[in-house]
Amino acid sequence: MSPPAAEGTLNLGSVNQRGHLADQVARQLAALIQDGTLTPGDKLPTEARLVEDLKVSRSVVREAIARLQSEGFVESHQGKGVFVVDWSSRRPFRLDGEQISAPDDLAALIELRVELESGAAALAASRRDDKECAYLRDCVERMAKAGDAASMSEADLDFHIGIAKATHNAYYQDLSRYLNRHIRVAIAQCYRPPTHYSGTRQVLLDEHRAILTAIERGDADTARSAMRMHLSRVMERLSLSESAHA
Amino acid sequence: MSPPAAEGTLNLGSVNQRGHLADQVARQLAALIQDGTLTPGDKLPTEARLVEDLKVSRSVVREAIARLQSEGFVESHQGKGVFVVDWSSRRPFRLDGEQISAPDDLAALIELRVELESGAAALAASRRDDKECAYLRDCVERMAKAGDAASMSEADLDFHIGIAKATHNAYYQDLSRYLNRHIRVAIAQCYRPPTHYSGTRQVLLDEHRAILTAIERGDADTARSAMRMHLSRVMERLSLSESAHA
DNA sequence: CCGATAAACTTGTCAGACAACTGACATCCT
């Protein structure tokens, strides 16, 4: 544990970023924590100091600190101060918008998704009930009938979420939902919407059907392999195979 | 999108829970969001209404809402109100303390960890460098020399974090670190510290060495299998095998 | 009826005051 940062020595500058002041202060302080200027155990400057240095009201400072607390960066102790915690293992797993702008970030994220959803497919094969199978079947049918990329994408998302649900494991569901959402947002930002997808449409359908069939049959290993193959090919189609690690 | 909840009809009761008021209000509102009383698109009661109903100051309400924003539950729009977002896919993946108190919760979480760390081991086998191998070797040696359960556990944790690092994928590292921490905290809460672990110590060492050897050899498939076997056995040792899904 | 303006409503920020808590230091008692 390093000695507490001396008050007044933090490079706080002025608040000059976008968004509301409390947002800005929270982001500024988070940056100091994430770049190692403030390390676990360090005490943040007092509220009074921050008010003076940042030229904002105490309410703004307090709201910023409330945010940092919720984000798992700090803990506040009345009468003592606000301290940086061991956030690297306590901060909820989150994907920040700016983090996924580069192809290698997206590739790394999809790589994680490959593992997660392969496992989900295997569990779903073991645990799905008839209703869940019917839902997955419906998703694949909707994909087959989709008239545009958006409908296709929505049915695709529902398929993947349906599989996570069929695992009967809430953590899989939560994480899968979160990853799926962010990956789709990132893809939409990085890649032009395909004007035609007919070239890959049949391939996509075949891949989804293979996954569905394995799940229906209760064949965990085949479901796992089919999902892995499907998602690995997503990566190839996005030309990401060589970008997953720096 | 359901019509906004009518103001005044929320069962807000009084603030009577532990912790600071802003914490309590945030938790209370989060519960309303998570139990479906407030659904995505719904507008929260105004600050003035909350102040009146909860009999707290406006600062407390604002700090609570700041927390909910950071937690991914709501967005606030000046002049309009505070609205519940589609939080189920936008809220960072988090593990709340109370969530992991039952064996079936812990089993579900370990089940997720099995997939994640199996994948990590495979990637680490493909990507590790000599320095990372040396670090893993050191961890296993520390485990072999550990004089008590705490030292063993610490070396074990470092081994797993070292593997996640060797994936060269930041998402794996973040998620692995987060899962490992929470699983250890949950195990410590649910299970008595083993007074003797000599019965399983050799087995544990052998399992870790098998993983290490596969990683050193760059054998992704064997590393994956060895890690899967190791963690599945952790579940068995904790008598969790039959608890992973309800 | 439609467009412009004013008023009302809602969140964002500021400032000041007091409450509750912590730690350091001084004083008192054994």
Next chain:
DNA sequence: AGGATGTCAGTTGTCTGACAAGTTTATCGG
């Protein structure tokens, strides 16, 4: 000399009131 108790300064937690900025609703005039 050592331990217990009290005081004070510093820090966070809460409350109150005021004004700024943005949105929605109501009013007025053509």
